Amino acid sequence: MSRTPLPYNPKILKLFRNPKNLGKMKDATAKAVAGNPSCGDIITLYLKINDEETIEDASFESYGCAANIATSSILTEMIKETKLEDAWKTSWKNVVKAVGGLPTVKLHCGILAVGALKRAIRVYYKSKAVSPDWLSDELTFEEKQALEEEELSDLLSKRMDDEGNVQC
Secondary structure, eight states, X not given: OOOOOOOOOHHHHHHHHSOSSBSOOTTOSEEEEEEETTTTEEEEEEXXXXXXXXXXXXXXXXXXXXXXXXXXXXXXXXXXTOBHHHHHTOOHHHHHHHTTOOOGGGHHHHHHHHHHHHHHHHHHHHHHTOOOTTSOSSOOHHHHHSXXXXXXXXXXXXXXXXXXXXXX
């Protein structure tokens, strides 16, 4: 059985081969892990936020496909030097547009990247013990789609047998 390669555009392939802002950030102000158990993609997003609530720097680590890496890379470029409130308004559709589009089966990668961003912003405000008016208590669509590290661990541990094999 042969598999047809996904029709990735040149921008996605370029970002996949040469991602921007890839790597762990040692002095991050906030970080969030988000994953999708159906495809196995995981993103850790790191933010460096200054006292004026502007994202000074952003980086990511990824375990996933070309679309996952490309959307995470472009997201970090989109949010640098933006206020948290403006970053919060980032839509997965804007991320998908910024990479030049994605195959339909890979749209979840844009959702996952934005879910990680919104979770990181929540982590930041949780550490401050204060939330701005624009940050709702209810999780966004993207956050609901991007499982947290603890949720992923619980789900994966339930699927593994005693030898560490995944049970589908």
